[in-house]
Amino acid sequence: MIRITLRSLRADALRLLLSSLAIVLGVAFVAGTLMVTDSMKAGAYARAGTFDRHTDVGVYADEQPLPPALVDRVRAVDGVAAAEGELTGSAGVVGSDGRPVLGYAVLAAIPTDPALRSYDVTAGRLPDRPGEVVLDAPTAEEEGFALGAPVLVGGVSGAARPYTLVGTVDVAGTSRDVGGPFIGLVGADALAVTGEQGYGRIMVAAAPGTSREALAERLSGVAGPGTTVWTRQQILDAAVDDAVRDLEQFGLVLLTFAGVAMVVAGFVIANTFAIVLAQRTRRTALLRLIGATRGQVFRAALLEAALLGLAASVLGVLAGAGLAAGMAAVLSALDVPVPIGPTLSGPTVLLCLLLGTGITVAAAYLPAWQGTRVAPAAALTDSSVQVTRGAGRARLTTGAVVSAAGVAALGFAATVGQIVLVAVGGVLTFFGIVLYGPVLVPALVRLFGAPVRRLLGATAALAVANAVRNPRRVSATATALVIGIGLVSAFVVGAGSVKVGIERSVDARIGVDYLVTGIGGGLPATLAGELAARPELGVVHEHRSRVADGVEIRSAHPELVGRSLSGVVAGDVDDLRSGTVLAHRELAEARGWAVGSPVVLAGRTFRVAAVVTAGEPSPAPARVPAGHLVDVVDADFAALFPTERGYLAEVEPADGVSAARARAAVETVVARHPTVNLMDQAAYKKMLTGTVDMLLAFVTALLGLAVVIALVGVANTLSLSVVERTRENGVLRAVGLTRGRMRAMLAVEAVLTAMVGAVLGVALGIGVSAGAMAFVAKISGDFTLVLPWGRLAGIFSVAVLAALAASVLPARRALARPVVEALGVE
Amino acid sequence: MSLAPPPVRTGVAVAARGLRKEYGHGTARVVALDGVDVGFAAGAFHAVMGPSGSGKSTLLHCLAGLDSPTAGTVRIGDTDTARLDDRRLTLLRRDRIGFVFQKFNLLPALTAEENIVLPLAIANRRPEATWLRQVVAAVGLADRLGHRPGELSGGQQQRVALARALVTRPEVIFADEPTGNLDSRSGAEVLRLLREAVDTLGQTVVMVTHDPVAAAYADRVVFLADGRPVRELTAPTAERVLDTLAGLDRTAEQDGSRVAATDARRGR
């Protein structure tokens, strides 16, 4: 039996080649992902201890930063050879063009004691005293900064100041390289720039002969509560864990998409086996006729699947190596640090081979069982080309129930308040489509085929008849496309809706001309003051908020606050001034406050100016019960919480000042602060929606493979069908169908199949997105379902064009045989 | 069968001149047709007979523009098929030639009616309703039009194929063993229809067959042997056809024994 299996595999190798491409692609994705994350992990391990080469013990701050005085106390402990405070934070560098250097910049305090210094210096030296700075080599080079030259560095604490560049360091691939510049200052300068009150940790080098554990013990006593003392080993372990955790999450995201691709590949494989075994009915029956048991032919089919899966997986692993190199290139283009040379490890190879083979066998299981249920008498008939039956009643009933349940889950997810229901609904609806496919898909093919028939006549009529003659086959082919296209369009619709929601919310809340935002951190403390001091500017309002005593206290500007309110219950909003607050209704009711009530916030007494209602709850995760909110003026907020920084300031020109002059005034101030960014409203929207677009592009690229695999499935089904219709196509050519029209016929068949898959996929995607957006709309009314028609049409046209391309090879195959020979095929 | 009066068709419908067809190269070379000169008069029923492997199918394929000869010319009416590219040749088949093969003539996904009008549909032509009705009635399929080939008997399928060949009113119908797969009753039915198409419609039919009874329906029989026309009968009867075939076999046997004898002499 094994020999016969090998024979038939060899005979059908060409037929199976295309379908195994689905597995090759899926496995390549998995292998590539594993290789890239492996090599990134290896890099992370290698780099984990970079900044702790000489650290024996570390004292870490729990919540409150460690005061500089503690560093001195630690240094005095017996057995400590050196101790220095270290902190990392954000800051910015003003580039040679006078604008902030792009990217999120990391600032670190660099030890001055050589016993603790752990940086790779590429030029010059590390900073020894205040006023000196080192940068990462690439930034210094790109900006053309020379050693000894002044470099402007600024942070949250105030305007940028010049520091002398004394050296450059290599931090590539470490936790301190996140794509932007690296800035190294001595401890005191770092504290000053970041505005921090103390260090994040104290690095300690032990004196010779001192045990790390004993020293850690002693230091715990000195450091006291609010700190954690770690030995070197603990520090390294934590660093590795940290680095690897992020990578594992990243890898998991990629593997999820690879999983989707594999599922689609499974669909394609299952369909291929169903077709090939149907075409082989006569041969199977002949084997049964001469005495093979059904078990034997079934096991032979599974063995064939296993061999095919294994071969495809091997190719997939090889292709994955290529893919990994590509991925590494893309990632490093995106500034994600990837150490070069992804490695192929034994476990990766094993996992990929098992996965590819397993999925192939699992996908072939059902078709093999059905395909070997052949009566020996079938050897004497010509059954594979007959028009086959559709789905049974049981299948259709289940399909109807499952899709009804799915649609219900999508519809009620928002009402019930369970976002999980959206996912469940999507999956159920998909299975409903799969089960109902043998009825639904041919019906849609006929429907979409009708206008094409009018246009192309008999060519299209033949294509429609060919497409629908085997309902299960066309349905399986189309539904494989539904997965990828459904997910892509769900994300496209979701992203489109979220973008419109963001724009609406910006329109609703932000009514000013200019916005100043912090890059990767809060706004510098002095910024609002500097802006307010400019005579060209009128309103300057820094958004800040803080929770105290179960109440969210928000800074507000009397001229702007109206936009965020939907109504006034009592009192007058214009009475908001220093010493008064706007209390939101829920809070006022809960605490029994009325207009004029004295209220105590963070130890100061205010008077309620008005009880108001908010336009809508803020989309941020609620830190307090809904509506437990007061608005106070900026000055009062600053007095209450002087260290609380905002991320956004609204700025408007003073009366009678032109936009250009006002902008120039803002720019003059902003130029001194490399950690902030000036934007008008449109740019602000673009910044917020840009992230959504980027995520969408990322997701679409990853899901693209699933769509490609499904399209391979379309080509595959078509070319298998062409093989089985060789004689028919010979008849068609004999009675006068030209080569061009034969090609057109196959193209129409492919396009109709893909179109149905795309339409069902887009519909499913819209359904899922609608469920999700209904859910989000309950949190914020700005978010409603918006259909980005252009992009959906784009998805659709890509599917159609790809299907056209997919029909080229099968057509070539159909036309390769001379008519006479085709007519003679048994 | 009360069909329209026969259109007047005269002259030669199909003619081959110096037709050669070779398969393979070198030692594997087979000469299937070895310089065939033959003409088929319009408005007549021609049968082609000969031993298995004598080149009957090959001749038919070359005449019908399904295969291209190695040398020689084929004329359908006034058209030299060698001068046509694949596209024109296909259109010629579509518009001017009808086919009936031994089996698997039909598209399984189409109904009988759709199969019948297929050449017209491909040509984007609307079937003439009265003509279609006549053809369908003639082949006796009026109540089977909505069925797919899988639901029809072999004889019915052949009649569908015949209707398809007739519906375009081609200049010539080529049939390769159209009754080869049928029992004698269904076969007789198909042959009677071919005969009537010639008599009442003035169709030209060229039919390959192994069956002397079938050949007797024809006006003329051309005998092939070793890729060459060797004999002809007009107004044949089954007995005369049998006799002629037996004569051919005898010649072949004599050839064979002569070769064997030569070999034996050489061996000595």
Ligand SMILES: Nc1ncnc2c1ncn2[C@@H]1O[C@H](COP(=O)(O)OP(=O)(O)OP(=O)(O)O)[C@@H](O)[C@H]1O
């Ligand atoms: N595609 C081909 N390749 C090689 N040789 C071929 C091919 N087709 C036919 N032949 C050879 O050409 C010769 C004539 O074949 P053809 O099919 O025309 O015979 P036939 O008279 O129709 O026989 P039959 O009565 O068995 O159908 C035979 O010797 C055959 O082996």
Ligand SMILES: [Mg+2]
């Ligand atoms: Mg033959």
